[in-house]
Amino acid sequence: xxxxxxxxxGAHKVIALHGWFxxxxxxGPLVDVLDRQNFSYAFMDCRGxxxxxxxxxxxxxxxxAQDALALADGLGWQRFSLIGHxxxxxxxxxxxxxxxxxxxxxxxxxxxxxxxxxxxxxxxAFFSSAAKDPASRKGIIDLTTGNRxxxxxxxxxxxxxxxxxxxxxxxxxxxxxxxxDFHAQIDGNPVPIKVIVGExxxxxGAPAMKDTYLQWYPNATLDVMTNAGHYxxxxxxxxxxxxxxxxxxx
Numbered sequence: 016x017x018x019x020x021x022x023x024x025g026a027h028k029v030i031a032l033h034g035w036f037x038x039x040x041x042x043g044p045l046v047d048v049l050d051r052q053n054f055s056y057a058f059m060d061c062r063g064x065x066x067x068x069x070x071x072x073x074x075x076x077x078x079x080a081q082d083a084l085a086l087a088d089g090l091g092w093q094r095f096s097l098i099g100h101x102x103x104x105x106x107x108x109x110x111x112x113x114x115x116x117x118x119x120x121x122x123x124x125x126x127x128x129x130x131x132x133x134x135x136x137x138x139x140a141f142f143s144s145a146a147k148d149p150a151s152r153k154g155i156i157d158l159t160t161g162n163r164x165x166x167x168x169x170x171x172x173x174x175x176x177x178x179x180x181x182x183x184x185x186x187x188x189x190x191x192x193x194x195x196d197f198h199a200q201i202d203g204n205p206v207p208i209k210v211i212v213g214e215x216x217x218x219x220g221a222p223a224m225k226d227t228y229l230q231w232y233p234n235a236t237l238d239v240m241t242n243a244g245h246y247x248x249x250x251x252x253x254x255x256x257x258x259x260x261x262x263x264x265x
Contacts, residue, residue, distance in 0.1 A: 076191050132192070
């Protein structure tokens with residue numbers, strides 16, 4: 016099994032997959048306000064991140080999905096819900112494609128669609144430079160949270176990202192999440208899915224979700240977190256936990 020953070024003893028099983036700048040222990044204050052009595056959460060490290068640093072690839076959405084299913088098998092979870100942040104908004108949909116009967120519900124937080132993310136040449140160069148350049152990582156985090164948050168916090172996210180990810184994995188996952196398109200395989204899927212975005216996220220906000228997730232999933236709902244950008248687990252953790260668990264309980 017991939018390394019993971021396990022919390023809770025509840026009957027509803029949930030696997031959570033982190034974003035490009037995250038890792039299993041990098042979900043911030045959200046972890047402290049989740050319901051551990053009614054839910055069991057497993058926050059997994061993707062290959063090349065956290066406890067999986069040095070593991071080697073492949074660094075693909077398909078491999079993340081396979082690793083999530085292997086984690087579920089190792090935990091004895093036949094059926095479970097999934098949470099995916101950012102790049103792993105794509106990965107949780109890949110799990111749905113690979114094992115639809117095992118997926119109860121999906122929660123996609125400021126997520127990459129199953130169609131990937133289009134970039135112009137300048138933006139691609141900027142994001143690509145982040146594998147080696149901490150200043151680019153900081154600029155991306157600042158941009159995706161609306162250029163409104165403390166420089167101290169931005170530096171903390173950058174430092175954690177540098178410490179908890181392999182450079183090769185970080186670089187390869189950019190191509191994986193941005194240029195992987197399998198939306199035809201999920202179009203029309205009836206799984207209940209909640210899409211949660213931040214009002215200050217300029218790229219993966221409500222308009223992008225209405226053109227993708229809400230077009231493809233007939234049972235999709237959208238929740239916009241006020242006073243949040245791309246990282247509501249850090250910016251508005253209590254509101255995020257409430258939104259997630261209200262949906263999972265329904």
